[in-house]
Amino acid sequence: MVDLVRFLRASAPDVVFLSMESREQAMELAVRIEANAAGTQIVAVNRICDPSALLENMHAGIREFFAPPFDTRQMLDALLRVEERVHRKPPNIGATDCVYSFLPSKAGVGCSTIALNVSVLLSEQPETNVLLADFDLNCGMIGFMLQVEGPYSVITAAENSLDMDESLWPKMVCSRGNMDVLPSGKITPGFRIEPAQIRELIAFARRHYKTICMDLSGMMEKYSIEILHESKRVFLVCTPEIPSLHLAREKLNFLKSMNLDSRVTILLNRAQKRHVLSLKEIEKIFGLPVHCTFPNDYMGVHQAMTAGKHVDPASELGRQFRTLADSISGALEQPHERKTGLLRLLLPGKVRQTSPA
Secondary structure, eight states: OHHHHHHHHHHOOSEEEEEOSSHHHHHHHHHHHHHHSBTOEEEEEOSSOOHHHHHHHHHTTOOEEEOSSOOHHHHHHHHHHHHHHHHHSOOBOOOOOOEEEEEESSTTSSHHHHHHHHHHHHHTSTTOOEEEEEOOTTTOOHHHHTTOOOSOOHHHHHHTGGGOOTTTHHHHOEEETTEEEEOOOSOOTTOOOOHHHHHHHHHHHHTTOSEEEEEOOSSOOHHHHHHHHHOSEEEEEEOSSHHHHHHHHHHHHHHHHTTOGGGEEEEEEEEOSSOSSOHHHHHHHHTSOEEEEEEOOHHHHHHHHHHTSOOOTTSHHHHHHHHHHHHHHTOSOOOSSOOOSSOOOOOTTOBOOOOOO
16 A cells, blocks of 8 residues: 555556456555545446446446446547546645745856755754755756765756656655755756656655755746746845846846746845945845845855855854745744835845735
8 A cells, every 4th residue: 555655646647547356455445545645536447347346336436437348439438527527626636835946147146055055944844855956957056065976866857757756766866854955967068858847847846845946047948937837936046246136137027027026036145234236226126125135154155065064054144044944934924914115124134024925
């Protein structure tokens, strides 16, 4: 029965064709399927059409039965009924909606650093497991930052997405406590991940993790667009410099054209108390509040990278990563009312409290 549960979680089938050779075992399997994947349609198959078996199938919730001689018209009608029931009530297999994308305005703004540290802190939440996947196929840094080495990567996982199961998946990832890491691997010029592969990969991950964090390149590849559509929130990371702000605004406008702007949250990295542009001016550029700011801690990031670990949680930067992780997990209570008037300035080291879009 353990193998059955693993099969249901890995494959999430809409329909299961169940042999009735051993009626007792088949009935037990039908009960297990309903308990672990409610709504999955079961089609019974047997060599003979036994009236008592048909009645037992009906009591078990099995509505279709195939037995020789197979009539093409009758079988087609039965499959159409199965399809209609699947559309009306899809199988209920547990899957998370906590998929988060970290999108840099440009290379070098520290997006991977934020994604990595927040993912580590999320994995420390009670009863939580996290997947951190690096989808920057050109300059992926997650594997390097955690000193992860292995023959498998995001590319390997994408290539095997249609055949992914619970025996193959552990070979793809490297574990760090309650966090699994899927690195980008070696640079592979010309390789492209197909949107269909992304959908299968994310669907598999949704069934096995409470939280999924995706580190993107910012190049807006087709597979990245697919990931953005699958994401609950998109963290757009920028720095206070004019080029970074300009490109962040361009990306925000692009996301608006795809009706994804309601999912965007602005993160300002390497913020300084005194900068050319005030926080209010930066928010005016985006037309959105800055959700969280992170101080510039070059030495802290350098030491963490050298050790292959995350930033010291006790540091100022580490505390800000904790604040963002808490806001993602819902540990921080969000206000229900939105104040009118000018937006409050966000002091470095604080999270702006806003109502969700």
